[in-house]
Each structure stands twice: as structure tokens, then as C-alpha cells.
Amino acid sequence: MGKSNDKRELILKNSARIFSHKGYFGTGVNEILTACNIPKGSFYHYFPGGKEQLAVEVLRFAYEEMVEGIKTNIFSVSDNAVDVFSYMLDHLSMIFSKRHIFESLVITFMGLESVYISEELSRESTRVYEEWQELYRLKLIDCGYSEEDAAGYSLTLFTLVHGSLISCWIKQNTEDLQRMKQQLPFLLP
Template sequence: MVMDTKSLIIDIATTIFQQKGYLGVGLNEILKACNISKGALYHHFPNGKEELLIACLHSLNEEITTDMEEIIQRYPSTQTATQAMIEKLVAQFDREGIIIGYTFSSIVSEMGSLSEPVRNACALSFTKIQEIFSNKLVADGFSKETANSIALMMTASIEGGILLCLTRKTSDPLKTISQVLPNLLKEF
């Protein structure tokens, strides 16, 4: 599949933002990695680097939620789907030393207070992830209110687990969450 220039810029910039954060990346580094001129970047993203970051967050959100929905639909219960999802994150971390979803957490902590559009893009991503969990929990028989509460706890646990994996340089925190979280769901 041939990517258009805008998609290619988003793809490459997403990887760079994940590795170095928003503030750690200069525009010239993105231009060089994409092999484009400043004019080409501003043609696609008239408001510059921040607009590019928001496009990257939307793209990542799409990728993550599509993947989540696919996993959720493949398993009969929230417990088994959650375990499968976390096992996939663990495998990714063990293989690559990074977890894709980390971008949301790092970008929120780095940019959330500086940019309302970036904060909104991150909030939208977390909301979508929670909705996916919540809808599966409702399908499992939980009330909407209970499902929303559990989905918030699940999202926070997994995001926190991702941060712990990255800071400790081990997938053990997510492995623990993978064992504990499904058992907690049984108690509701």
C-alpha cells in the first residue's frame, strides 16, 4: 500500500513523538526523517508541530481502538478479552521495549497543561478506550453505571501498568495486572 505524503508524515512523526516526546523533538528532525521541506509540512499542517501532534494522536487512537475492538469481539467475556489485550501489550514490550499506548500518557503529562487541543485529543482517546471496555461489560450483564466505573478502573490500571513497565524496564507490572484485573471483575 502506497501512503500519501500526509499519512507518511503522521506515521513517521508518531514514532518520533513516542520515542522522544513532543518537547524533545524539533521540527527539523521531523522534516529530515520524513525527507520533506518545511513548506510541505506546513502545506499539510498549517498550524505546524502542534497540529501534526494532534493528527498523530488521532491516528494512534484509531489504531489502538480498532485493535482493542477486534480483540474484545474475539473473546466471550471482558475477563478473557482483557487478559488477551494485556498479554499482547506484554509481548510487545518484551519484543520492542515500548508500548504504543504510552504516547497518550506521556503527551498528556508533557503537554496537557500547555495545550487545550492536545489535552482534548488525549482525553478523546482515553474516553474511547473506556467506552470499548464499558460496552463489553454491559454485554456481560453489568449495569451501564457499574460498567462505566469498572471501565475507568481498567483503563487507569492498564495505563498505569504501561508506565510502570517503561520506568522499571520490565513487563512484570502488566503481567501482574493481567492476573489480578480479571479476578477483580468476578467480584462485581
């Protein structure tokens, strides 16, 4: 990767971290410049559309990072859906306990705020959410579920995993992720 791509990725990573804690409206360009130790000109070189363009690209970047992690570290553990999603919930609990950034929280915050920011960011948020649900659906098909069952279960899993993660973030503990893990055998017959 070239130096130019390294700096661009540095901006994306730092911005994702800041957005995950403060959201779009709570984050200023100067804060990003300070976190990346770059001048304003460098920022606008990579993101001529400013903070709004950055937000769209951070959303895509965070989603792609999350998908890579899910495919590599989660989906590869088994072809049994209960095992896979149980492992996912344990993995999320572990990450949460270590206070790592959550790509899914960046996506959530940006998605919630996107309706107030721009149509472009709103469209990208919608695409990301649709792709995320499709990711779960395809894994369920790989685990042997029919197309119809996979479509229904993927929406249920997506909603419950995502909701549990948000709840854990608000409560600052992992109890809801663990409760959901106990319910998986009943959710995925």
C-alpha cells in the first residue's frame, strides 16, 4: 500500500473511532485533523467533499472491516447456525469488554444520523444495512436453511444481535448479548 493510501486509511480509522464515540454531529474536522496529525489541506485532498464525504466513506470502510472480521473470525467456525451466532455473541462480548471500537456502532450512529445529514449518506446507510442482513441470510443458507427461512431468520438475528449490542453499549455491560445467546437454540430451530 502506498503512502497516500496509508494516510487515507489513517484518516478513515481515526474518524471511525471518533464517530463511534461522538457521532457525526459531535465530531469536528479539527478533531479529526488533530487525531491524524495532518494539516487541513491533506484532509481536503483525500476528502474534497469534506466531513460529509468522509462520513459516507467511513460508513463503507467500517462495514467492510466488519464483514472481513465476520467472515474470517466468525462464519468460518461452523456450518451450524446456532454455533456460529453463539460464537459471534461471545466474540462481541469479548470485544466489548476490551473497549475496542465497534464497526457496527459506527454504522449504527451514522445510520441514525444520516437522515439529518444528506441523501447520499442515507442511501449508503440503507445499502450497508441491506448488505449486512444479506450477509446473515447467506450464512444461514450455507447452514442448511431454506431461502424462505433464511430470509426470516436473518432479519430476526440481525435485529436481535444489533439491538443487544446497542443495549449493551447503553448499559455498559454484556448481559443482553449473553441472554440472547441463551435464546439462540429457540430462535434457530
